[in-house]
Amino acid sequence: MADNYQIDNLDRDILNELMKNARIPYAELAKNFSVSPGTIHVRVEKMKQAGIILGTQVEISPKQLGYDVCCFIGIILKSAKDYPSALTKLENLEEVVEAYYTTGHYSIFIKVMTRSIDGLQQVLINKIQTIDEIQSTETLISLQNPIMRTIRP
Incomplete structure (x- = not known):
């Protein structure tokens, strides 16, 4: 088509x-x-x-499954050439639920879901910040998600 x-x-x-x-x-x-x-x-x-309908999916509540912490992490890479390998490593982390390649201050912006602040700390220290290609990160914790919708046709 x-x-x-x-x-x-x-x-x-x-x-x-x-x-x-x-x-x-x-x-x-x-x-x-x-x-x-x-x-x-x-x-x-x-x-x-035509690629307009990509599939169907079940919508679940992360909170009902015990995922109480949602945060967004801006990532600055050491070099632009590090993007593919950093992305591969981030994709292997189950806590990373979305990733965006961006312009501006951050190279990559990710959404992370964890069960607790302690869980977030462990993900940051033991997983994300151990990725060699990452120079630095900035974490923004979401307090609520008052608007969540998809594009209307």
Whole structure:
């Protein structure tokens, strides 16, 4: 499928409903939008092939699983050439749940989840700060996450 696939109003409506409930049957979507289930199926498949729909996932609550500390760590690398190897090492740390290659003061900005402040300290001292490619870090602890949403089609 071409990279320039343009979504229309039906595609947008389908995406909005799937974002609310990815398990909604195609037949129910078809009924809601006055089209055939086959049309829904074809549209969803086209959006998958175009890379608009990447998959479905279960949303979990980190707090309910005991992960009470969320923080963001800005990382300054010793050299720009260190990015690939530093990223590989960070990817191997289960506490690192997101990573971004950034412009500005930091080379990499990561999101880390731990069960406690003590756990965060251990991750910083024994894992992140032992990565040779890292020159320095700055840690920002999140107090709450009042806005969390995805892009709307």
